[in-house]
Amino acid sequence: MVYDLYVITDEKIGNGRSHTELARQAVAGGADVIQLRDKNLSGRDLLDTAVAIRDITQDTGALFIVNDRLDVALAAGADGVHLGESDLPIRYARRLAPPGFIIGASVSSVATAVRAWEEGADYVALSPTFATGSKDDAGPGHGLSTLAAVRAAVPLPLIAIGGINAGNVAEVIAAGADGVAVISAVVGEDDVTAAARDLRDRIATAKARVR
Ligand SMILES: Cc1ncc(COP(=O)(O)OP(=O)(O)O)c(N)n1
Ligand SMILES: Cc1nc(C(=O)O)sc1CCOP(=O)(O)O
Ligand SMILES: [Mg+2]
Numbered sequence: 702m703v704y705d706l707y708v709i710t711d712e713k714i715g716n717g718r719s720h721t722e723l724a725r726q727a728v729a730g731g732a733d734v735i736q737l738r739d740k741n742l743s744g745r746d747l748l749d750t751a752v753a754i755r756d757i758t759q760d761t762g763a764l765f766i767v768n769d770r771l772d773v774a775l776a777a778g779a780d781g782v783h784l785g786e787s788d789l790p791i792r793y794a795r796r797l798a799p800p801g802f803i804i805g806a807s808v809s810s811v812a813t814a815v816r817a818w819e820e821g822a823d824y825v826a827l828s829p830t831f832a833t834g835s836k837d838d839a840g841p842g843h844g845l846s847t848l849a850a851v852r853a854a855v856p857l858p859l860i861a862i863g864g865i866n867a868g869n870v871a872e873v874i875a876a877g878a879d880g881v882a883v884i885s886a887v888v889g890e891d892d893v894t895a896a897a898r899d900l901r902d903r904i905a906t907a908k909a910r911v912r
Pocket of ligand 1: 707736738768769783784785786787788805806807826836860882
């Protein structure tokens with residue numbers, strides 16, 4: 702699986718553009734993964750939106766992940782679900798998921814990353830890597846040293862999330878991330894497609910330098 706550029710949709714930060722518009726524009730710019738994240742939609746509206754994004758990503762080969770809601774992810778035919786440290790535990794989600802279904806996990810330390818790996822996560826996301834204004838309860842950033850320590854401890858794909866942008870993405874990749882998950886650096890830009898393309902190019906350049 703390729704997780705280089707992982708874009709999370711957010712209609713507030715997206716300045717009135719819908720989840721589906723944001724997803725379409727991000728995949729046009731080369732996003733490898735789209736995550737649908739909305740804490741306010743009803744289950745039914747979230748499912749309708751997830752089915753629409755499923756159609757968009759299916760056409761392009763991008764992965765589609767639903768935040769928090771395993772039920773909606775399964776019903777929509779998404780590729781996976783993202784679960785945080787307060788969401789459904791990974792080992793229980795694994796019992797309900799079909800073979801090949803992706804379960805991503807937020808982690809905040811080497812210890813929580815190792816636990817997520819042991820419980821069956823398919824990727825881990827260091828949450829947050831830097832401070833972010835896009836999630837109220839994210840807390841302070843863990844920084845590049847923690848990112849590098851998680852990289853050394855866990856052999857899963859490692860995503861950095863929180864405060865990542867064109868200016869710092871190269872150092873995040875150099876510290877060991879396989880990919881970056883972003884909201885504002887792509888979804889908050891006027892031209893979502895151009896922002897995604899630019900970030901993806903920077904990731905490719907940084908990977909060519911360090912690997
Ligand atoms: C890729 C990725 N990483 C981390 C998160 C955060 O998940 P969580 O801690 O459960 O917080 P919420 O996003 O649910 O508010 C994420 N969504 N995606
Ligand atoms: C959805 C999310 N989760 C985070 C975590 O740390 O768990 S940070 C975050 C938002 C990331 O947005 P931006 O790229 O604008 O900083
Ligand atoms: Mg969550």
